[in-house]
Amino acid sequence: MIQCTGIEKSYTDKKVLSGISFDIPDGQIFGLLGPSGAGKTTLIKILTGQLEFEEGSAMILQKNVRRLSGEDKKKIGIMMDQFGVYERLSCYDNLKVFADIYGTPKEKIMETLKLVGLEDSAKKPASALSKGMRVRLQLARVFMVSPEIIFLDEPTTGLDPMTMKQIHKIILDKKKHGCTIFLTTHNMEEAAKLCDTVALLNEGVIVDSGAPDEICRRFNHQKRIVLHLNTGEDMELPHSKESAEKISKLLEEERVETIHSSEPTLETVFLELTGRKLEEE
């Protein structure tokens, strides 16, 4: 449903996206992971027809993104971090503007507010909402149509764990209803929890992609056994015969306080591939 082939994009002399290619099948959640400035938002803008690009092709709903019609746009929901809300209007009136534009029945406004847990704040002006509630209002605006594809640009950045969990629930619920979701994040836990497929983006280039588990398995050489010794010292050992013997010896000497296995994560994979942390700001 979303296809990208060899996308290239530059701002003046600086290349911000290079050779971006992927396919996202219907009904999947695709996560684009990368640190700030990696090109995630630029790619969303390209895929939603907001931004021109120099080379390659991008297709959504089997159509070139450069030729999306008004009807096509009704099938695409976009929530971007920079998108604002009408501060002085109530939550209800904010959604009503878009319900009118899309020709959505009025009853759906309250239904949608309920879906995102804002039914009790329907009459509150948007300026009185907390950051989490504001994100939910933006999500509600996306759902004023019944989108087939949803683009979410860092939907949970800066939110508390409780609100984050609520947003994740809404996203998974939409997936259950058949939506294809394109999500950008620099939170690897979020990506591992929600996404069927992820692509790791660094400085405009996809450095790896696949299912989160599959990517981590490819980097199994990162697996470590971590020992915390009663001297307060931590010891990391690779999976090997020598390590087993060393651990056995330490156990016999009663020097081990805790022992656990450290698996590769998307964060450590990204670090190995790029030398950068995902959440560096």
Next chain:
Amino acid sequence: MNNILIMIRKQMKDTFKNKAVLIQLILLPVVSFILERVIRPEGVPELMYTKMFAAMYMAMAPLTAMSAIIAEEKEKNTLRVLMMSNVKPGQYLTGIGAYVWIISMIGSVLFAVSFPAADMPFFFLVMGVGFLISIVIGAVIGITAKNQMSAGSVGAMAMIILSFIPMFAMFNEGIGAVARFLYTQQTRFLLDAMSFAEIKWDGAVILAANAILAVVMFFVAFRKKGLE
């Protein structure tokens, strides 16, 4: 529902919750209404305050309202959301322009109550035309401004030129010679005459030239910056 009507309705709802804009819209009409009835020094022509403030209002209210609305929507990125929701730039600008024209006309009713009923059609016609030119200039400022603050400063400058120069022209001939090329001065002349018969060809040409210049500036600004 037509997107133009949706924009008008959205803006109407917003205005009633936006005290700053509300005050701006009713302040001058209310002040002139009061002054006209309370202060009447010897030798001051009848309805002088109303005509003077109406001409100032013509440049102030629609120009600042239009530029402020566009700049705010750009800065807060609600304009981008509208564009992504299939509202065309033309629909948006027409809707917001129509809204500003309507509320400005409502504001001018407060001036009109001071005039004899027979003068009202002429008064509304002159104000309506002047509002249109100010709205186009306001749109140019809103489109070109980077943010609300720069729209505010450029808008204030344009407002001072368009509304205060004609006022100072009453006391200084030199300023008067320059002011006659402004549509606000020409509309003030028309309000003083208050008669279709008094419309002079050179005044009409200046008004038309002002309108054409505003429209040309609008298209240049829109072509260059769009609604980004």
